[in-house]
Amino acid sequence: MTATSEPTGDLAASTSPATGDYRPPGRRVLRVGRVSWAWHPRGALVCAALVGVLAVVFVRALLSFDDYPMGTSDVLAVLLGGGDGGQRFVVFELRMPRALTGALVGAALGLAGAILQSLARNPLASPDTLGIGWGASVGAVAVIVLGGSAGGISGAVAQVGVPMGAAVGGLAAAVVVFGLSWRSGVQSNRLLLVGVATSLVCSNLVYWALTWTDLQDAARAQTWLTGSLHAADWDRVATATVALAVLLPLSLGAARVVFALGLGDDTARGLGVRVNGARLGLLVGAALLTCAATAAAGPITFVALAAPQIALRLCRTPQPPLLAATLLGGVLTLAADQVAAGLFAPTQLPVGIFTAILGAPFLMYLIVARHREGRL
Amino acid sequence: MTLADPAASPAAPGMARSFGSPRVRRPLGLAALVVLLALCVAAGVLFGSRTLAPAEVWAALTAPDGGEASTVVWSLRVPRTALGIVVGAALGAAGVLMQSHTRNPIAEPGLLGVSSGAALGVVLGVYLFGITELTGYIWLAIGAAGLTAAVVFAVASAGSRGPTPVTLVLAGAAMTALLTGCTSAIVLLDQASLEVYRFWRVGSLAGRPVEVLWQVLPFVAAGLALAVANAPGLNALALGDDVATSLGQRVRLTRAVGVLGVALLTGAAVAAAGPIAFLGLAAPHIARAVTGLDHRWLLPFATLLGACLILVADVIGRVIRGNGEVEVGIVLAVLGGPFFIVLIRRSRVIAS
Numbered sequence: 001m002t003a004t005s006e007p008t009g010d011l012a013a014s015t016s017p018a019t020g021d022y023r024p025p026g027r028r029v030l031r032v033g034r035v036s037w038a039w040h041p042r043g044a045l046v047c048a049a050l051v052g053v054l055a056v057v058f059v060r061a062l063l064s065f066d067d068y069p070m071g072t073s074d075v076l077a078v079l080l081g082g083g084d085g086g087q088r089f090v091v092f093e094l095r096m097p098r099a100l101t102g103a104l105v106g107a108a109l110g111l112a113g114a115i116l117q118s119l120a121r122n123p124l125a126s127p128d129t130l131g132i133g134w135g136a137s138v139g140a141v142a143v144i145v146l147g148g149s150a151g152g153i154s155g156a157v158a159q160v161g162v163p164m165g166a167a168v169g170g171l172a173a174a175v176v177v178f179g180l181s182w183r184s185g186v187q188s189n190r191l192l193l194v195g196v197a198t199s200l201v202c203s204n205l206v207y208w209a210l211t212w213t214d215l216q217d218a219a220r221a222q223t224w225l226t227g228s229l230h231a232a233d234w235d236r237v238a239t240a241t242v243a244l245a246v247l248l249p250l251s252l253g254a255a256r257v258v259f260a261l262g263l264g265d266d267t268a269r270g271l272g273v274r275v276n277g278a279r280l281g282l283l284v285g286a287a288l289l290t291c292a293a294t295a296a297a298g299p300i301t302f303v304a305l306a307a308p309q310i311a312l313r314l315c316r317t318p319q320p321p322l323l324a325a326t327l328l329g330g331v332l333t334l335a336a337d338q339v340a341a342g343l344f345a346p347t348q349l350p351v352g353i354f355t356a357i358l359g360a361p362f363l364m365y366l367i368v369a370r371h372r373e374g375r376l
Numbered sequence: 377m378t379l380a381d382p383a384a385s386p387a388a389p390g391m392a393r394s395f396g397s398p399r400v401r402r403p404l405g406l407a408a409l410v411v412l413l414a415l416c417v418a419a420g421v422l423f424g425s426r427t428l429a430p431a432e433v434w435a436a437l438t439a440p441d442g443g444e445a446s447t448v449v450w451s452l453r454v455p456r457t458a459l460g461i462v463v464g465a466a467l468g469a470a471g472v473l474m475q476s477h478t479r480n481p482i483a484e485p486g487l488l489g490v491s492s493g494a495a496l497g498v499v500l501g502v503y504l505f506g507i508t509e510l511t512g513y514i515w516l517a518i519g520a521a522g523l524t525a526a527v528v529f530a531v532a533s534a535g536s537r538g539p540t541p542v543t544l545v546l547a548g549a550a551m552t553a554l555l556t557g558c559t560s561a562i563v564l565l566d567q568a569s570l571e572v573y574r575f576w577r578v579g580s581l582a583g584r585p586v587e588v589l590w591q592v593l594p595f596v597a598a599g600l601a602l603a604v605a606n607a608p609g610l611n612a613l614a615l616g617d618d619v620a621t622s623l624g625q626r627v628r629l630t631r632a633v634g635v636l637g638v639a640l641l642t643g644a645a646v647a648a649a650g651p652i653a654f655l656g657l658a659a660p661h662i663a664r665a666v667t668g669l670d671h672r673w674l675l676p677f678a679t680l681l682g683a684c685l686i687l688v689a690d691v692i693g694r695v696i697r698g699n700g701e702v703e704v705g706i707v708l709a710v711l712g713g714p715f716f717i718v719l720i721r722r723s724r725v726i727a728s
Contacts, residue, residue, distance in 0.1 A: 124546060128553075129546070129549065180717055180721070181720075181721075183721065189541075189542045190720055190721070192542055192545075192546060193482070193541070193542060193545055193716075193720045194717055194720060196487070196545050196546070196548075196549050197713045197716045197717050197720070198713065198717075199549070200487075200653055200654075200709055200712075200713055201709060201710055201713030201714075203709075204653075204705070204706045204709035204710055205706075205710065207703075207706055208702055208703075208706045208710075211702075211703065211706075212702075226560065226564075301553060302553070344565055347564065347565055349561055349564065350560075350564070353557045353560045353561050353564070354557075354561075356553045356554065356556070356557030356560075357554060357557040357558060357561065359553070360550045360551070360553040360554030360557065361550075361554065363546070363549075363550040363553070364531045364547060364550045364551075367531060367532070367543055367546050367547055367550065368531060368534040371532075371534060371540075371543050372534065
């Protein structure tokens, strides 16, 4: 897979003639005795820079979102344990959960997108285009709507039920889409078309659920469906944290397998990867990441599509780099939320709408670029 | 991918064997379709949330006495069924035009974002100009539908090889996301627009006043006339632009007539009933299985079939209701999705 037309180095040039080891271009190997570790200097630099940007955007998030007058020094004082009750409430109960949710959700989406794009060997694959996002929405809305009349699933059930519903729905959609596009191998164009169809069916199931439930449940589901961080609280932070804490290390650990699969099944097999098992495991991981993000903030579209592609251009790797895509996802979501909140103040635009409006032209650009290369 | 691909109409050879030659099959099929439409209309008038015996309905139809039954039949069911015929016919014909002009078997107004464009046009009209008249909506919907169709086609066909099924559908999905995002943003900012938008978001034939039907009718009629005028030209275009030109076709004129037809038909249908997906996809495909590839037959078949399908979906929506009824747009999307997937899996050309 070469997602971009960027010069990625000659495959032959980086294959060691002695051992036949394939080494991705631009990588260095660090050896300590018998242990060796390949690393990518440019990627490491980009990741370090992204951590810095993420920190800046995060602090900026703690300063915005509402009219409560607080300067940087006030916020810093609160963070260090000072400040009065009002200030502490604003920072710890309103702004901090929202900023954390944004960063975590964005990170999960960026990672999920990077994995899926390597799996499908197509930069247009993302939880949005493959129907996983809408599948998760069907599950979550089903829990909200079927969980009893308005407010019936408050408390513990809501905390566990909505994420569980989202996970079941998203996983089911992922399995259905991959299963239906399987015909002696997954062909990525067929995968994309089946994904679009599944999205349409799922979105209409959600609209149907909204029309027959009572008004209060419909309103809650609707708020959730706009992909908003307004209502972020510590419960949602917990959902996203747990998912990311488990899945991020697993995914990064499997980075070599992701990369191998992105080279094509035969090559991956040659590199000693058990292709079908690895693909299924990674698919489930990416779907779960998407579901956790969707459960915490509703459908935030196009972050999963754009973050890996931008990260890939920054790092100049042949495939979406996992860690950089994760960090960039967090940066994009946090920044988009701040712009969306301030654009039409006092009306706060949900971040999901804003990313859709920004992300759709990016998808079109990718379609045009890929079409020009003759890959669609 | 051309429409001449046998995989796009897999049933054609089998049908040919079982129904004899096209000269017998086509008139016979058309007659059957007219009967089917009559049955669908009857179902549309007979079934409803209020249970009425067929005899009651018949009495209300033939001798309206101003009672409850005749009010239900004449002011609810008859206009709704009539609107269904008009909208379904418009979308069926628009589907044929889009599939033929894009030479793409999965082109369709809903899937390519044209319907979302029309919806945004309407919401923008309310938000920016405070338009409240249906005639205004229709013009806006038609203008926006035409513009969206042009943009999707341009994005999908950037490059030397023209649009492929995948680029078209993805460009359509991107356009849908963009336009729906803009619509949601406006609706959030402006209460009046929200009132209008709620009316449309799910495609429905219910609750539309009778005037809607009369105001939409001329636009659909004009669109159908353009489509009919377009049919011979489409037969030539199916052979490729160069061959069409050498056959004496004025290719650009044919294209312009087609795009105008799509805009009129889709715009009017969306203005009347909201975005309805998959109808414009399914009707031409089923029709093609009977008629083959001659557009002079394909067009009337798909038009009638579109009307039948939407009426059937509407009746299904009333029968399987939960608290209220299921809007026809939802029924069609849920039934049409699997149809679309089967289509993709059967066609080697689309997927490669």
